[in-house]
Amino acid sequence: xxxxxxxxxxxxxxxxxxxxxxxxxxxxxxxxxxxxxxxxxxxxxxxxxxxxxxxxxxxxxxxxxxxxxxxxxxxxxxxxxxxxxxxxxxxxxxxxxxxxxxxxxxxxxxxxxxxxxxxxxxxxxxxxxxxxxxxxxxxxxxxxxxxxxxxxxxxxxxxxxxxxxxxxxxxxxxxxxxxxxxxxxxxxxxxxxxxxxxxxxxxxxxxxxxxxxxxxxxxxxxxxxxxxxxxxxxxxxxxxxxxxxxxxxxxxxxxxxxxxxxxxxxxxxxxxxxxxxxxxxxxxxxxxxxxxxxxxxxxxxxxxxxxxxxxxxxxxxxxxxxxxxxxxxxxxxxxxxxxxxxxxxxxxxxxxxxxxxxxxxxxxxxxxxxxxxxxxxxxxxxxxxxxxxxxxxxxxxxxxxxxxxxxxxxxxxxxxxxxxxxxxxxxxxxxxxxxxxxxxxxxxxxxxxxxxxxxxxxxxxxxxxxxxxxxxxxxxxxxxxxxxxxxxxxxxxxxxxxxx
RNA sequence: GCGCCGCUAGCUCAACUGGCAGAGCAGCUGACUCUUAAUCAGCGGGUUAUAGGUUCAAGUCCUAUGCGGCGCACCA
Numbered sequence: 001x002x003x004x005x006x007x008x009x010x011x012x013x014x015x016x017x018x019x020x021x022x023x024x025x026x027x028x029x030x031x032x033x034x035x036x037x038x039x040x041x042x043x044x045x046x047x048x049x050x051x052x053x054x055x056x057x058x059x060x061x062x063x064x065x066x067x068x069x070x071x072x073x074x075x076x077x078x079x080x081x082x083x084x085x086x087x088x089x090x091x092x093x094x095x096x097x098x099x100x101x102x103x104x105x106x107x108x109x110x111x112x113x114x115x116x117x118x119x120x121x122x123x124x125x126x127x128x129x130x131x132x133x134x135x136x137x138x139x140x141x142x143x144x145x146x147x148x149x150x151x152x153x154x155x156x157x158x159x160x161x162x163x164x165x166x167x168x169x170x171x172x173x174x175x176x177x178x179x180x181x182x183x184x185x186x187x188x189x190x191x192x193x194x195x196x197x198x199x200x201x202x203x204x205x206x207x208x209x210x211x212x213x214x215x216x217x218x219x220x221x222x223x224x225x226x227x228x229x230x231x232x233x234x235x236x237x238x239x240x241x242x243x244x245x246x247x248x249x250x251x252x253x254x255x256x257x258x259x260x261x262x263x264x265x266x267x268x269x270x271x272x273x274x275x276x277x278x279x280x281x282x283x284x285x286x287x288x289x290x291x292x293x294x295x296x297x298x299x300x301x302x303x304x305x306x307x308x309x310x311x312x313x314x315x316x317x318x319x320x321x322x323x324x325x326x327x328x329x330x331x332x333x334x335x336x337x338x339x340x341x342x343x344x345x346x347x348x349x350x351x352x353x354x355x356x357x358x359x360x361x362x363x364x365x366x367x368x369x370x371x372x373x374x375x376x377x378x379x380x381x382x383x384x385x386x387x388x389x390x391x392x393x394x395x396x397x398x399x400x401x402x403x404x405x406x407x408x409x410x411x412x413x414x415x416x417x418x419x420x421x422x423x424x425x426x427x428x429x430x431x432x433x434x435x436x437x438x439x440x441x442x443x444x445x446x447x448x449x450x451x452x453x454x455x456x457x458x459x460x461x462x463x464x465x466x467x468x469x470x471x472x473x474x475x476x477x478x479x480x481x482x483x484x485x486x487x488x489x490x491x492x493x494x495x496x497x498x499x500x
Numbered sequence: 501g502c503g504c505c506g507c508u509a510g511c512u513c514a515a516c517u518g519g520c521a522g523a524g525c526a527g528c529u530g531a532c533u534c535u536u537a538a539u540c541a542g543c544g545g546g547u548u549a550u551a552g553g554u555u556c557a558a559g560u561c562c563u564a565u566g567c568g569g570c571g572c573a574c575c576a
Contacts, residue, residue, distance in 0.1 A: 014510060082534075082536075258576085
């Protein structure tokens with residue numbers, strides 16, 4: 001780059017960034033490295049705070065430490081300057097620079113070279129100030145990294161868009177952002193421990209699939225050059241996990257990403273984390289117990305309680321046994337007349353029109369029943385509730401109910417009005433499974449982009465004998481939402497955003 | 501995908517029926533040895549998202565585009 005074009009570029013940047021770049025150049029010219037390979041660090045701010053938790057006011061410990069952190073406050077007074085450092089876990093500590101201790105040059109350099117947002121290393125004696133604040137009284141300091149961009153205002157919340165687009169800044173500035181970032185791995189660990197305690201084993205199955213199946217959703221399509229063929233990003237791991245069960249991995253689970261090429265909003269992300277599990281010789285009842293256990297153990301693990309406090313301050317109780325309602329029972333109650341899994345499409349349509357539900361003519365009868373349920377009953381589902389007995393025709397991988405006609409042994413778990421998980425008694429008869437998937441593939445042929453494809457290898461696996469089992473899928477992002485009351489984009493560190 | 505609303509300084513926001521584009525924090529200069537969003541004095545910082553149009557005059561009105569938010573639809 002020529003000097004001329006460089007200066008043109010420099011002229012373009014905002015004043016505050018220009019000044020910081022000039023400071024960087026000045027440091028380098030003075031033989032100081034604004035980006036050194038290593039800096040002194042003898043302890044963390046957190047460890048130091050814990051070690052000196054009970055110091056009196058205005059105490060000098062005689063102990064020297066080197067601490068690092070990001071400068072988040074800076075108060076340059078005449079001969080005694082203060083700053084607050086913050087570490088990645090949110091712990092803060094004051095550092096002080098006095099003319100007596102540091103000397104004129106060190107104090108002057110600190111005042112002129114350091115800006116809010118810089119990462120620094122400060123070495124000095126651990127003391128408490130006359131106001132009682134635990135501090136490191138500097139004898140020396142150096143940059144760990146010069147920040148070229150100013151931090152946003154500490155005391156005004158960042159706009160939601162900036163928080164999502166610049167999550168690194170959000171993490172620097174906001175406690176809740178840091179807490180949620182740490183909550184997710186804690187919940188994942190709890191899930192894995194819960195599964196481990198129940199002798200489930202974790203498996204990893206393909207994300208790139210030749211056929212998409214295991215759920216009804218539009219997939220993302222990609223292409224493998226080596227085989228010159230299209231592949232699908234998986235919409236669910238179900239068909240591979242069931243292959244594992246056929247092979248004798250009796251209790252399996254997977255926690256990983258699914259991809260669905262559908263709308264994105266406050267509770268939907270195109271890529272989302274899912275825990276899915278299968279329990280041989282279990283059914284929809286045992287898998288419901290397991291699901292409740294997973295959620296309650298996660299709450300206990302991360303909050304120490306089944307009572308969880310949401311972002312808006314409200315408290316939800318996830319403890320005890322949960323409500324169970326029947327899907328058709330709830331519809332019947334809301335309509336005041338009996339509706340079941342064998343109620344005809346025409347009759348369902350009549351009810352839908354009577355209550356003012358606008359009906360898509362493409363809906364099959366089971367879909368219409370589900371829509372009726374959501375329209376009439378969904379607002380009753382704030383507390384954890386298993387909604388049991390979904391229509392067979394919308395549940396192609398689920399066993400028919402052992403006694404109710406037209407109904408499958410499938411439940412949905414609702415918390416806070418959204419669907420957190422779904423569980424089945426899995427269909428294990430390969431002949432019926434083939435019929436169901438054939439129906440799906442006919443729907444696909446008619447242009448239903450969400451219908452499942454006919455997976456011959458999966459059917460072949462079933463024909464070797466699949467044990468009776470319960471299965472469950474739960475959105476990890478949604479579990480975090482249920483635990484925190486936050487939107488899905490808050491629970492995902494880097495949700496998809498369109499480029500600026 | 502459709503509808504409504506928004507986009508102004510580094511950040512968060514003002515600017516009445518069109519009439520000199522402002523504040524707080526942040527920044528720069530100076531003062532201050534106990535500050536906690538320090539205080540005091542002074543000073544800078546803007547292609548009002550982008551492109552076009554109407555008008556003597558546009559942040560404000562019109563058109564298009566981009567990005568965002570909310571609602572609807574689809575879905576976990």
